Amino acid sequence: MLVRGKVIGEKVTAPFEILKTKEGIFLRVELPGEPFEYSTDCSCLEPLELLGLLLPAIEEEIGEIKGVFVEETVEEKSSPLGRLRRILRGK
Numbered sequence: 001m002l003v004r005g006k007v008i009g010e011k012v013t014a015p016f017e018i019l020k021t022k023e024g025i026f027l028r029v030e031l032p033g034e035p036f037e038y039s040t041d042c043s044c045l046e047p048l049e050l051l052g053l054l055l056p057a058i059e060e061e062i063g064e065i066k067g068v069f070v071e072e073t074v075e076e077k078s079s080p081l082g083r084l085r086r087i088l089r090g091k
């Protein structure tokens with residue numbers, strides 16, 4: 001599963017992508033300067049649960065969080081490795 005959206009902060013809007021596979025979950029938030037990335041080999045969390053747990057760390061970078069908006073949820077049939085490669089390349 002691939003989830004895309006935006007975290008709306010006081011200072012900036014940061015796009016995010018979360019990839020969940022059988023092997024684990026990977027989160028990437030495009031922050032000014034350097035992306036915030038986190039991954040775990042536990043696939044027990046849902047994508048937005050992981051984002052919720054990491055919001056305090058993201059909030060330090062973008063200021064007070066005004067909202068989180070999900071723009072797209074895709075249940076992909078391609079291989080997990082192929083999806084991870086696309087996320088890491090920023091596509």
